[in-house]
Amino acid sequence: xxxxxxxxxxxxxxxxxxxxxxxxxxxxxxxxxxxxxxxxxxxxxxxxxxxxxxxxxxxxxxxxxxxxxxxxxxxxxxxxxxxxxxxxxxxxxxxxxxxxxxxxxxxxxxxxxxxxxxxxxxxxxxxxxxxxxxxxxxxxxxxxxxxxxxxxxxxxxxxxxxxxxxxxxxxxxxxxxxxxxxxxxxxxxxxxxxxxxxxxxxxxxxxxxxxxxxxxxxxxxxxxxxxxxxxxxxxxxxxxxxxxxxxxxxxxxxxxxxxxxxxxxxxxxxxxxxxxxxxxxxxxxxxxxxxxxxxxxxxxxxxxx
Numbered sequence: 092x093x094x095x096x097x098x099x100x101x102x103x104x105x106x107x108x109x110x111x112x113x114x115x116x117x118x119x120x121x122x123x124x125x126x127x128x129x130x131x132x133x134x135x136x137x138x139x140x141x142x143x144x145x146x147x148x149x150x151x152x153x154x155x156x157x158x159x160x161x162x163x164x165x166x167x168x169x170x171x172x173x174x175x176x177x178x179x180x181x182x183x184x185x186x187x188x189x190x191x192x193x194x195x196x197x198x199x200x201x202x203x204x205x206x207x208x209x210x211x212x213x214x215x216x217x218x219x220x221x222x223x224x225x226x227x228x229x230x231x232x233x234x235x236x237x238x239x240x241x242x243x244x245x246x247x248x249x250x251x252x253x254x255x256x257x258x259x260x261x262x263x264x265x266x267x268x269x270x271x272x273x274x275x276x277x278x279x280x281x282x283x284x285x286x287x288x289x290x291x292x293x294x295x296x297x298x299x300x301x302x303x304x305x306x307x308x309x310x311x312x313x314x315x316x317x318x319x320x321x322x323x324x325x326x327x328x329x330x331x332x333x334x335x336x337x338x339x340x341x342x343x344x345x346x347x348x349x350x351x352x353x354x355x356x357x358x359x360x361x362x363x364x365x366x367x368x369x370x371x372x373x374x375x376x377x378x379x380x381x382x383x384x385x386x387x388x389x390x391x392x393x394x395x396x
Contacts, residue, residue, distance in 0.1 A: 140184025
């Protein structure tokens with residue numbers, strides 16, 4: 092891997108296949124061994140693989156797969172960690188890197204995130220439960236909540252029971268968010284490595300394809316017309332599609348704040364509000380749908396749709 096003139100830690104990371112591979116393997120192994128750190132560490136693993144693919148090349152990406160996969164298995168003394176690394180960290184990172192190479196904006200990454208999240212949903216609906224359906228996720232939730240079950244009220248248990256049916260969709264939407272953040276990190280890291288002071292790919296330019304609206308319409312029709320076991324996959328698909336349009340709505344909010352020249356702390360306060368008032372997530376998702384249907388961002392920037 093040829094290093095450039097800027098980058099600090101990134102320069103060291105990209106200076107050789109062994110530095111990159113062992114660094115990623117350590118992060119992935121710790122993510123598997125320390126569950127509460129799994130999400131941020133996995134995010135960094137995926138972003139680093141994408142960075143290698145984007146900056147160093149496809150051949151180096153395959154070398155990282157081999158070295159980091161073997162290293163992960165050795166660090167954890169579990170050969171399945173090597174397989175998990177290939178599927179959970181390397182494959183998404185490689186595809187995101189390809190998406191970043193394909194388009195100077197976000198077009199390629201958007202399609203990669205959509206494809207990966209649909210694959211994650213399919214695995215969560217059918218492959219992981221092995222035909223058990225919602226009962227599998229119900230059992231997993233009961234196992235996780237067993238220590239605190241006595242402290243939960245009947246209403247809280249009912250809410251959690253309803254959410255359990257939607258766990259595949261929630262997981263897939265969460266992974267879509269993680270992959271989006273990983274692409275943003277990889278893009279910015281490459282710019283910093285190359286000495287570019289300001290981000291060139293900014294999240295406010297994130298735009299879902301227009302044709303995705305047909306999947307939303309089909310999902311809403313399915314929820315209205317289907318019943319019984321056939322309804323469960325469609326409900327979870329609706330959660331995932333809602334998560335994708337949530338990203339669209341957040342992108343529009345970034346554009347809106349930028350168009351007014353407001354400082355960063357206002358955007359930070361907005362995200363704090365979303366965390367405290369999670370009901371607003373639905374509002375932002377609807378805003379994302381409205382943005383794509385009525386071309387709000389083109390109106391905001393004064394461009395024709």
